[in-house]
Amino acid sequence: MSIELEKQIQELQKKVESLEKGTKDQLSMVVFSGDLDKILAAMIISTGATAMDTKVKLFFTFWAISALRDPKKKAKGKNFMEKMFGMMLPRGMRKIKLSKMNMAGMGTSMIKGIMKKHKVASIEELFAIAAELGVEINICEMSMNLMGFKKEEMIDYPNLKICGVATFLADASESKIQLFI
């Protein structure tokens, strides 16, 4: 092989390395909405992505955090406002509602029935699959505090982390795909 060619190959290898370092085969998603349909979409995309060997990092913020509450767990030391918020917001993923056609809960239970008929995984199943496949869940600390939630009342999920906006930005900047739901 000529020296010229070898040089060119080395340069190309360096370029490829820097490109690979720039963005990973990774998906970063902000899950903002607390609506059942939107969180279902987020979880279907996430589990699908892991099937394609794409690493998934979810950043749960604002209303979406309600879905991560464990109805069996209770947190102590809440003030009046935090208790009020806790009462008014849905207690976990079983309680979240459709963004449209909820019709006082009728629409939501109807869609759950239709999903079962079509053998679509339920939201609980999707979270279990996501845990098994290594989908990472990060919770935004600031909005968790605003809603008056505590880490102790969140679901059991492997490596559930509490973080800030910098974690999302750092993850997103090295992800090929970024989404906001």
Place this chain on the structure above:
Amino acid sequence: MTSEELKNLKADKIVDARGTACPGPLLAAKKAIAEVSSGGIMEVLSSDEGTKNDIPKWCQKMNYDYLGVAEEDSYIRLFLKKA
């Protein structure tokens, strides 16, 4: 490959994902492919219409050889080869 050729193909692993909806077949395929050695052929059975487009895309991403689809009455059979 033609539909006839595919139907005569002997798969090393058959994944029956019939009755599940998206992303069920994809997750089932992902789980099963781990048991296929390189060069092996896997067949995915699905009754979900979208799988026909999804599996080729998945193969493209994962660097598997997508061989084609054979249609039966109520389901489809998708064939791929692990590189």
